[in-house]
Amino acid sequence: MPVFAFQLGHQPHISRAEIFSVLNVYTIVYKILPDYGQFLFLEIKAAFSPIKFIKILGGTIKIIENLELPDLKENTIADYLNTTIPAGKINFSISGLNAERLAIAVKKKLKEHDRTVRYITPKNTATILHNDLVKTESDITIVYNSVYITRAIQPIEEFSERDYGRPQSDAKSGMLPPKLARILINLAYISETKQKQVTILDPFCGSGTILLEALDLGYENIFGSDISTQAIADTKKNIDWLKKQKNIFVSPKIFLASATDLQTTLPHKSIDAIITEPYLGKPLRGHETKPYLMTQTQELKELYTQTFGSFQKILKPDGIVIFVIPEFKFKNDWITVDCLSMIKKIGFQIIPFSKNEESLFYARPGQLVGRRIWKLKKSTA
Numbered sequence: 014m015p016v017f018a019f020q021l022g023h024q025p026h027i028s029r030a031e032i033f034s035v036l037n038v039y040t041i042v043y044k045i046l047p048d049y050g051q052f053l054f055l056e057i058k059a060a061f062s063p064i065k066f067i068k069i070l071g072g073t074i075k076i077i078e079n080l081e082l083p084d085l086k087e088n089t090i091a092d093y094l095n096t097t098i099p100a101g102k103i104n105f106s107i108s109g110l111n112a113e114r115l116a117i118a119v120k121k122k123l124k125e126h127d128r129t130v131r132y133i134t135p136k137n138t139a140t141i142l143h144n145d146l147v148k149t150e151s152d153i154t155i156v157y158n159s160v161y162i163t164r165a166i167q168p169i170e171e172f173s174e175r176d177y178g179r180p181q182s183d184a185k186s187g188m189l190p191p192k193l194a195r196i197l198i199n200l201a202y203i204s205e206t207k208q209k210q211v212t213i214l215d216p217f218c219g220s221g222t223i224l225l226e227a228l229d230l231g232y233e234n235i236f237g238s239d240i241s242t243q244a245i246a247d248t249k250k251n252i253d254w255l256k257k258q259k260n261i262f263v264s265p266k267i268f269l270a271s272a273t274d275l276q277t278t279l280p281h282k283s284i285d286a287i288i289t290e291p292y293l294g295k296p297l298r299g300h301e302t303k304p305y306l307m308t309q310t311q312e313l314k315e316l317y318t319q320t321f322g323s324f325q326k327i328l329k330p331d332g333i334v335i336f337v338i339p340e341f342k343f344k345n346d347w348i349t350v351d352c353l354s355m356i357k358k359i360g361f362q363i364i365p366f367s368k369n370e371e372s373l374f375y376a377r378p379g380q381l382v383g384r385r386i387w388k389l390k391k392s393t394a
């Protein structure tokens with residue numbers, strides 16, 4: 014079975030959970046091999062298409078495949094490139110241990126074969142994309158003493174277009190990164206066959222980050238709501254923009270509502286999945302007192318409790334919620350919003366992401382607000 018390595022984003026544990034969720038959705042059979050730094054190694058059957066999966070995932074930087082070459086010598090790699098690119102100029106890059114030295118030796122060998130050759134220093138994935146090295150199968154990575162070839166690279170330009178190029182953004186309330194928004198959707202584990210029918214909702218849609226990712230992923234029954242008229246207007250503008258950009262004809266339904274009161278607009282038991290980053294409190298500056306933070310967490314606890322009361326009504330039996338609960342940095346600790354026991358009482362159960370992970374914590378260095386991602390299911394009882 015071919016071995017693939019997934020280069021994980023800056024929150025590797027979240028990238029891993031997303032990969033497993035998506036592979037399971039598409040019923041891809043895989044075997045997990047030992048980890049190595051930023052890579053997740055999987056043995057996957059031949060039916061796996063890295064190009065298809067990189068377009069779905071939000072947290073994977075690239076997918077590379079083990080070439081199963083007998084060794085790491087310059088002759089072996091030069092032979093590979095010589096046969097893979099039989100005519101014209103060979104553009105290639107190598108990253109990993111001793112890559113530069115190896116690249117120079119490979120280049121020399123190829124020149125001895127009378128080939129025109131250029132070594133491209135792989136500064137980042139953009140360099141590989143711009144030089145088309147995925148298509149020519151000549152972006153090489155040395156990991157674990159094996160030679161890997163890049164099969165697919167994250168469409169970073171599309172993400173940054175949706176992040177910075179869209180008409181309306183939400184800097185004030187702190188925007189959710191589009192890659193994380195996509196991960197949240199993928200963590201909901203909606204089976205491939207159902208993706209066109211399921212109803213998904215973001216009831217704190219802000220400027221629509223999650224909704225745009227859902228639209229881009231191909232969901233067709235998308236709902237979004239927010240308590241702010243400005244947010245609703247921004248979301249609508251952003252959706253129209255993406256639809257034009259990508260020639261999408263699906264029209265999400267966007268409406269003004271408090272997340273605590275969704276049942277007044279949406280029919281009972283009508284939604285399959287709620288995927289949301291809720292209101293996370295007032296932005297922090299870093300010098301807030303503990304009592305201030307405690308008051309904020311208490312307010313959020315009330316908001317989230319009422320919100321789940323409403324979710325309970327509009328979700329179908331077995332409906333799923335992907336929900337972000339913030340944690341606030343205070344000195345060396347994180348203060349959390351203690352609302353899970355209430356949420357369970359309302360009628361939800363936690364679905365762990367793996368044997369050892371009940372939730373997934375997302376925080377970048379220096380951030381004052383961390384995000385803990387939870388997956389919950391409406392209890393049928």
Ligand SMILES: C[S@@+](CC[C@H](N)C(=O)[O-])C[C@H]1O[C@@H](n2cnc3c(N)ncnc32)[C@H](O)[C@@H]1O
Nearest residue numbers: 189217219220221222239240241244271272292
């Ligand atoms: C953290 S933002 C969501 C950002 C969004 N995920 C994005 O990246 O575009 C929170 C949003 O919650 C909205 N909000 C606050 N209280 C609400 C409530 N009770 N019901 C619905 N929306 C609410 C705010 O108007 C704001 O747009």
